[in-house]
Amino acid sequence: MRAIVATTLLVTAGLISLQAQAQTQAQRRAAPAVKAGAAGEWKTPWGDPDLQGTWSNQTLTPLERPREFADKPVLTEAEAAAYEKRLVDAGNVDNRNPGTVQDVNLAYNQVWWDRGNRIVADRRTSLVVDPPDGRVPPLTPAAQKRRDEDRAASDAEKFAASWLDFDVYSRCIIRSALPRLSTGYNNNYEIVQAPGLVAIMQEQVHETRMIRLGNTPHLPSDVRQWLGDSRGHWEGNTLVVETTNFTDEARGSTFQYATKNMKLVERFTRVSDRTIDYQFTVSDPGTWTRPWTAKLPWNRIDGLIYEYACHEGNLGMEHMLSAARAAERKGR
């Protein structure tokens, strides 16, 4: 009897949960997302600023200011249009140089790439806004050593002994360490909120960050996670998220050669119906000579996030290891 009651309770709980999910999904689809207007107008039913929806951070703007724009933090409209055209043209498969490693690594023609064809709307020449020169601060000697080792390990992938020799992206563990920059494709995110919680799912490789809100302490320092441990709070209309507890368990599991002790602070601010202003500051004395900050918009996309079942179809891993064994048989 107790078993029947327990089963009934479980089934009922499951149905309620399913119903709640269905309602939530229906509400999300039905909700006119937001009205354009002054900041603060985008609120959840429980009163938090509303960041929910599907977003993309794709941009052609490079992280660091190119040397050609050393004295030009912002382009004019005409300069921006010319720069965008140049970048798009240069990425065209017909303009690539056949027979080079770069050409092989760019893999396929541009129909598959989804970098976008615009720089950021405020026409900055770098995503880095601090330091003012738009460049990532110098690496410490220890970080330079890690960078060199990582580059050597990347070159050695052709002769890899195991999947363990590959980075977290090739292994389908995470797309990359936080914070996320714009990359070649699938730069898409879905934000879902609940009281006390913000969830951010990234399309590629389909991982979800769970950001707890409020004054709760980080996990103990010996607990390390691929996406670190995030804690958030609201400052006015801005979601401020502090993330620590990263891991250096595998290649690529830390951001830009940082140590696992890096601290990340992100700021998400809804500034229009279709834009979230996103900024991050990273600090890690073991890596950079000073903290630095970058800023890139998340723009709303009118579509769904698609599944990215990375492990299921990761034939590339098998093929790379097979190629490495073939190279061994040939004596390299």
Place this chain on the structure above:
Amino acid sequence: MRQLHIAILAALAWCITAPAAFAHHSFSAEFDVSKPIKLQGTVTRVQWINPHTWIYIDVKKPDGTTENWGIEGGTPNTLFRLGFTRDAVQVGSVIIVDGYESRDGSKRANGRDMTLPDGRKLFMASSVGNDAASKDK
């Protein structure tokens, strides 16, 4: 020749200044840069999977025999957003592939460029844009 130089310079500039944008895994670890290949064949199977799509084609050899080759493309998610489904490439249709052969000698290549016999690029027929950011400007 001058045009070639301009193209190379432009490609170098892109590689230096554009955001990091390489495929999910190292294609140079999978395919051989010294073995470019051009194939024409009839589509036998399409795998619309992540992280990379695979299109298989039967290629007729000069001696009359047929080889089945696997062609690696990008993520299907990008194509979905452009309006393409798995039916965009029909079994039985003929495509031409430019790419590089696999390093392990198996019948695989990357689809550096895929065209139809009349010269049109595969998947280029859609009018749907794929630039989210541009819609906001």
